[in-house]
Amino acid sequence: MKKLIIALAASAALLGGFSTGAQAQEKKKVCFIYVGSRTDGGWTQAHDLGRQQLDKALGAKVETPFLENVPEGPDAERAIERMARSGCSLVFTTSFGFMDATVKVAAKFPDVKFEHATGFKAAPNLATYNSRFYEGRYIQGQIAAKMSKKGVAGYIASFPIPEVVMGINAFELGAKSVNPNFKLKVVWANTWFDPGKEADAAKALIDQGVDILTQHTDTTAPMQVAAERGILAFGQASDMIAAGPKTQLTAIVDTWGAYYIKRTQALLDGTWKSEQIWDGLKDGILTMAPYTNMPDDVKAMAEETEAKIKSGELHPFTGPINKQDGSAWLKAGEKADDGTLLGMNFYVEGVDDKLPK
Amino acid sequence: MHIELEKRARVSTLFSILSPLLALALTLVFGLVMFWLLGKSPLGALYSFFVEPLLEVWSLHELAVKAAPLILIAVGLAICYRSNNWNIGAEGQFTIGAITGSILPVMNPEWHSPLILPLMLLMGMAGGAFYAAIPALLKTRFNTNEILTSLMLVYIAQLYLDWLTRGPWRDPQGYNFPQTKSFQIEAVLPEVLSSGRAHWGFIFALVAAVALWFMMRFMLKGFQVSVLGQSERAGRFAGFSARRMVWFSMLLSGALAGLAGISEVSGSIGHLQPSISPGYGFTAIIVAFLGRLNPLGIVASGLVLALTYLGGEAAQLSIGISDKVSRVFQGLLLFFVLSCDTLIHYKIRLVLAGATTGEARR
Numbered sequence: 001m002k003k004l005i006i007a008l009a010a011s012a013a014l015l016g017g018f019s020t021g022a023q024a025q026e027k028k029k030v031c032f033i034y035v036g037s038r039t040d041g042g043w044t045q046a047h048d049l050g051r052q053q054l055d056k057a058l059g060a061k062v063e064t065p066f067l068e069n070v071p072e073g074p075d076a077e078r079a080i081e082r083m084a085r086s087g088c089s090l091v092f093t094t095s096f097g098f099m100d101a102t103v104k105v106a107a108k109f110p111d112v113k114f115e116h117a118t119g120f121k122a123a124p125n126l127a128t129y130n131s132r133f134y135e136g137r138y139i140q141g142q143i144a145a146k147m148s149k150k151g152v153a154g155y156i157a158s159f160p161i162p163e164v165v166m167g168i169n170a171f172e173l174g175a176k177s178v179n180p181n182f183k184l185k186v187v188w189a190n191t192w193f194d195p196g197k198e199a200d201a202a203k204a205l206i207d208q209g210v211d212i213l214t215q216h217t218d219t220t221a222p223m224q225v226a227a228e229r230g231i232l233a234f235g236q237a238s239d240m241i242a243a244g245p246k247t248q249l250t251a252i253v254d255t256w257g258a259y260y261i262k263r264t265q266a267l268l269d270g271t272w273k274s275e276q277i278w279d280g281l282k283d284g285i286l287t288m289a290p291y292t293n294m295p296d297d298v299k300a301m302a303e304e305t306e307a308k309i310k311s312g313e314l315h316p317f318t319g320p321i322n323k324q325d326g327s328a329w330l331k332a333g334e335k336a337d338d339g340t341l342l343g344m345n346f347y348v349e350g351v352d353d354k355l356p357k
Numbered sequence: 358m359h360i361e362l363e364k365r366a367r368v369s370t371l372f373s374i375l376s377p378l379l380a381l382a383l384t385l386v387f388g389l390v391m392f393w394l395l396g397k398s399p400l401g402a403l404y405s406f407f408v409e410p411l412l413e414v415w416s417l418h419e420l421a422v423k424a425a426p427l428i429l430i431a432v433g434l435a436i437c438y439r440s441n442n443w444n445i446g447a448e449g450q451f452t453i454g455a456i457t458g459s460i461l462p463v464m465n466p467e468w469h470s471p472l473i474l475p476l477m478l479l480m481g482m483a484g485g486a487f488y489a490a491i492p493a494l495l496k497t498r499f500n501t502n503e504i505l506t507s508l509m510l511v512y513i514a515q516l517y518l519d520w521l522t523r524g525p526w527r528d529p530q531g532y533n534f535p536q537t538k539s540f541q542i543e544a545v546l547p548e549v550l551s552s553g554r555a556h557w558g559f560i561f562a563l564v565a566a567v568a569l570w571f572m573m574r575f576m577l578k579g580f581q582v583s584v585l586g587q588s589e590r591a592g593r594f595a596g597f598s599a600r601r602m603v604w605f606s607m608l609l610s611g612a613l614a615g616l617a618g619i620s621e622v623s624g625s626i627g628h629l630q631p632s633i634s635p636g637y638g639f640t641a642i643i644v645a646f647l648g649r650l651n652p653l654g655i656v657a658s659g660l661v662l663a664l665t666y667l668g669g670e671a672a673q674l675s676i677g678i679s680d681k682v683s684r685v686f687q688g689l690l691l692f693f694v695l696s697c698d699t700l701i702h703y704k705i706r707l708v709l710a711g712a713t714t715g716e717a718r719r
């Protein structure tokens with residue numbers, strides 16, 4: 001037994017070598033922390049694709065280590081601190097729930113730069129970045145109203161934070177621009193990443209009679225349920241066409257790569273500043289997956305809306321808009337300002353759900 | 358032909374002691390092979406898994422943070438299991454302890470008194486003990502199986518916490534995120550040293566381990582636990598009450614799980630949220646058995662399990678292995694510990710068709 005162990009250890013040493021030593025060349029470390037698995041087919045995968053693009057573009061100058069499946073809470077704080085201590089120069093924390101942990105660690109390590117996705121707390125070494133997902137959701141709402149026979153869509157939501165509420169409202173507003181009586185049912189899965197719960201939510205919505213499904217959670221499970229039940233659905237964060245070739249109408253695809261390259265380049269040039277960035281369709285931080293499984297006139301409408309949003313001609317949150325209880329929110333022609341959107345805490349008229357309070 | 362496990366006539370003392378170490382060695386060997394097959398430097402991977410987390414002070418603190426709830430829960434469970442009471446619901450007692458302990462800071466966020474923390478800890482212990490009292494009552498009164506009742510109560514506790522943090526206890530200023538207000542500073546279990554995050558929960562764990570070791574070794578109560586655990590009948594002849602032992606062991610383990618719950622929430626999370634444990638209450642069952650149901654052994658096994666957890670993260674970052682590989686690695690470790698233990702008590706026999714079995718020969 002002893003001999004066997006020695007032999008195995010020796011051969012392993014020969015085969016692998018002991019290589020925890022320094023890198024041949026001093027590369028900057030740009031690190032990523034993910035809430036889900038980087039093959040989730042959704043949110044985290046989109047971030048990881050961005051990381052890979054960064055690797056390809058600037059791989060000669062930077063390394064891009066990452067941690068996946070990090071739970072929000074005390075484990076996140078440890079994981080982020082580990083990154084800061086392991087020599088990362090720039091850390092991207094890619095989930096809303098990492099906000100407080102990122103703030104704490106950023107205060108401890110003033111020389112390390114942090115960027116937190118979708119949050120609202122900043123510091124001199126902590127930037128925030130976000131994408132105007134609602135622009136894509138408005139387009140989806142329009143498509144849903146055209147394609148739905150029953151005039152009811154189902155929305156699988158994660159947490160009732162402003163980001164998610166804003167998406168629900170944008171979808172409903174898009175739908176109402178086509179069909180003023182369009183209704184939207186919402187189920188709160190209360191998770192970002194849980195295929196089982198997301199699938200259950202999808203089934204519950206379909207059983208309530210919706211014939212279009214959209215989601216603000218991270219996995220392809222709802223798309224698969226929609227495909228099984230033979231209804232149409234929208235993908236989220238990544239192009240989910242593989243999960244529903246005959247099901248997906250389009251998807252909001254997060255294309256973080258260009259942003260990650262831009263910020264890393266700024267770091268290398270020494271021009272990195274803490275900013276609060278909120279880019280949209282026109283900046284390429286999100287793109288629409290090909291419009292499929294729909295007639296040509298619907299496709300043409302979607303493309304036209306997309307072009308109008310890009311050019312700035314159309315802002316999805318333009319009045320007149322009433323709140324859910326019928327009271328007026330925006331006057332005709334009035335546009336919602338970013339501050340109101342980022343703190344959005346109410347539904348617009350037509351959403352068939354009570355916002356969890 | 359089939360394979361049979363045959364009980365050994367004599368259990369080797371030497372191997373009983375060596376078993377955990379042997380298992381560790383086997384895990385290392387298989388780990389080497391696994392990393393090599395993955396195309397990673399095997400020794401480098403093992404280094405970052407088992408050594409790197411021990412090299413830095415902050416990381417040792419994290420180890421203590423992770424080990425504290427495991428040890429606290431497991432020492433209580435060990436007394437339960439030694440007395441032949443099978444409390445599987447420590448996760449639920451942990452959760453209820455966290456909730457009852459949090460009542461004061463959640464309801465009185467403006468109460469800035471040094472009294473608050475000790476009261477929270479006591480209420481956490483009381484909550485955990487109360488929750489363990491339910492299966493104890495059911496067992497002593499109706500002879501129900503405590504494995505089932507305590508396990509099922511776990512899910513009730515988790516859903517209750519879920520409901521509280523999404524509903525009545527949710528922070529109104531928290532952007533609708535399901536969590537309570539952050540506890541006031543007086544309600545936060547302080548760090549032991551200024552050099553890292555390890556909080557007093559780890560000290561509680563060590564004190565509990567030493568106290569229970571002392572009880573088992575030197576006190577009549579410990580003797581009662583062993584006797585009743587091995588033979589209830591023998592215990593009765595000695596005048597020990599099995600019913601009282603059910604109450605003692607369940608309340609003790611419930612209180613310790615509750616203490617672990619409130620320590621974790623107050624010391625390392627700082628508020629209540631729907632999920633406060635990555636399954637500490639269940640992992641502690643493994644810790645208890647790895648530590649051979651000996652409170653001091655449990656301190657060691659709790660640290661080892663905490664290390665595999667941190668090591669997985671370190672290895673993911675420094676050599677880029679997937680976090681799934683680190684879970685496989687943790688699984689390997691447990692598998693070998695259990696199989697080594699089995700092989701100490703049993704030997705494997707290949708039984709050819711027609712041959713007499715071990716049973717028949719005896």
